[in-house]
Amino acid sequence: MKKLLTVSILGAALVAGTAQARDYDHVRFGVDVPYEPMEYRLPSGELTGFDIDLGNALCEEIGITCEWIVQEWDGIIPGLMSRNYDAIMSSMTINDERRQTVRFSDPYFTPPSAWFAPAESDIDSLEGMAIGVQRGTLQDNYVTDLFGDVASISRYSTADDMVLDMEAERLDIVFLDYPVGKSTLLDSEERDYVVVGEMITEPKEYFGDGFGIAFRQRDEALAERFNEALATLRENGTYDEIYQRYFGEE
Amino acid sequence: MELTTWLNELLSDNLIFTPQTLGYYWEGLVTTTQLVFLSLLAGLVLAVPLAIGRSSGRRWISLPIYAYTYVFRGTPLLIQLYLIYYGVVFFDGIQETFLWPMLREAFYPALIAFTLNTAAYTTEIFRGAIKATPRGEIEAARAYGMSQALMMRRIILPSAFRRALPAYGNEVIFMLHASAIASVVTLMDLTGAARFVYARYYAPFEAFLFVAAIYLCLTFAILYFFRFLEKRLLAHLKPA
Numbered sequence: 001m002k003k004l005l006t007v008s009i010l011g012a013a014l015v016a017g018t019a020q021a022r023d024y025d026h027v028r029f030g031v032d033v034p035y036e037p038m039e040y041r042l043p044s045g046e047l048t049g050f051d052i053d054l055g056n057a058l059c060e061e062i063g064i065t066c067e068w069i070v071q072e073w074d075g076i077i078p079g080l081m082s083r084n085y086d087a088i089m090s091s092m093t094i095n096d097e098r099r100q101t102v103r104f105s106d107p108y109f110t111p112p113s114a115w116f117a118p119a120e121s122d123i124d125s126l127e128g129m130a131i132g133v134q135r136g137t138l139q140d141n142y143v144t145d146l147f148g149d150v151a152s153i154s155r156y157s158t159a160d161d162m163v164l165d166m167e168a169e170r171l172d173i174v175f176l177d178y179p180v181g182k183s184t185l186l187d188s189e190e191r192d193y194v195v196v197g198e199m200i201t202e203p204k205e206y207f208g209d210g211f212g213i214a215f216r217q218r219d220e221a222l223a224e225r226f227n228e229a230l231a232t233l234r235e236n237g238t239y240d241e242i243y244q245r246y247f248g249e250e
Numbered sequence: 251m252e253l254t255t256w257l258n259e260l261l262s263d264n265l266i267f268t269p270q271t272l273g274y275y276w277e278g279l280v281t282t283t284q285l286v287f288l289s290l291l292a293g294l295v296l297a298v299p300l301a302i303g304r305s306s307g308r309r310w311i312s313l314p315i316y317a318y319t320y321v322f323r324g325t326p327l328l329i330q331l332y333l334i335y336y337g338v339v340f341f342d343g344i345q346e347t348f349l350w351p352m353l354r355e356a357f358y359p360a361l362i363a364f365t366l367n368t369a370a371y372t373t374e375i376f377r378g379a380i381k382a383t384p385r386g387e388i389e390a391a392r393a394y395g396m397s398q399a400l401m402m403r404r405i406i407l408p409s410a411f412r413r414a415l416p417a418y419g420n421e422v423i424f425m426l427h428a429s430a431i432a433s434v435v436t437l438m439d440l441t442g443a444a445r446f447v448y449a450r451y452y453a454p455f456e457a458f459l460f461v462a463a464i465y466l467c468l469t470f471a472i473l474y475f476f477r478f479l480e481k482r483l484l485a486h487l488k489p490a
Contacts, residue, residue: 135446135449136446136449144450154436155446156436164336164339167339168339169339169354170339
């Protein structure tokens, strides 16, 4: 009798265990498109982007299948809560306000900032330069604190105003979110611009925690599996390969 | 030295009003004062001959001046500022001319826009005052055999300036407040400093209330200056 009880408890535990695991041999991601180059559609309608590729690679690493569900940004956290999908991977910045509602994975990406200047300019020191930034952005804070005393900083309301002044030669160099700079300056047909120096994502007090995958609070185990997979992908070079695909030099 | 320690103590539990942000406000105050003072001065110098021309009987003189004041009073100052700041760069080769070192800075395009704008308003204020010269004064001047220029210098302008004073005081205050738009072309004026502090500390109330208080103080100073001038120059108009 006792034996039977043990077996049945074990059996129940096993069934429960597999039921738990079976919940997540398939993960549905909520994503808001388009937000190039993180997530967008190819002309064929297929979803692509850094988030999509990394998400698929993570699922493959964990050994589960995954699916992407498009959801408007406004309803993206409510959609997670009402089980329309199991996780959000949509360039979501980790912050304390959101942490109250959702559980974040480790940060998988910090949007890089970069210095942009005209191709023919030859800059080796920022001293005395006219630097352009968008007012109130993290780039503004960074430049103000580091170079406020040695350079003259012009603050703009929009990136477009800044590009106009760059073309007018009022600015020597600007400091921008890399994706914004790429679409407004590097892809510009008026003049040739280049990225000066490295992409910048440090220090954290300026550039933040970066993007995380959001899960429901109770899915601690699932978040842990993604964290492990993320660490593995960073080590084995898959992460770098995906990063180069979207942020590499052309 | 004593002042800095006192200031540091005063600001010690304050997250927003640090010596650094107060420095920005100070810089803003200097920029705003320079901008407003210089543009008013230049506007005044321009407005006197323009007002004389505007009240001239010769249409080929008065009409172009009317067109100028009509355009600058008929369009928003913000648009004029945008046109002058962003517009000049569409002249090919402007970067190679001697003007560029000035136009490259945001200060001079803003100064030009503000000067042209205030000159247009001041011209119309003076023209009204010139028009309102009592006919008797002009007839008396003619009877003395004064030439047109002498009459303008001795009779018409002195009394017109006095009559224009209250209206001109208003224009000065309007100009101070209009200068708040200078920050859209990256100038770090008072409003620019407030916007910077707001964006940096997400503290709209503190940042803007503080700057509003500074504008109030400046307005008070202007009001009292004009009240003093009116007392001195319009004493003869007071009831006995």
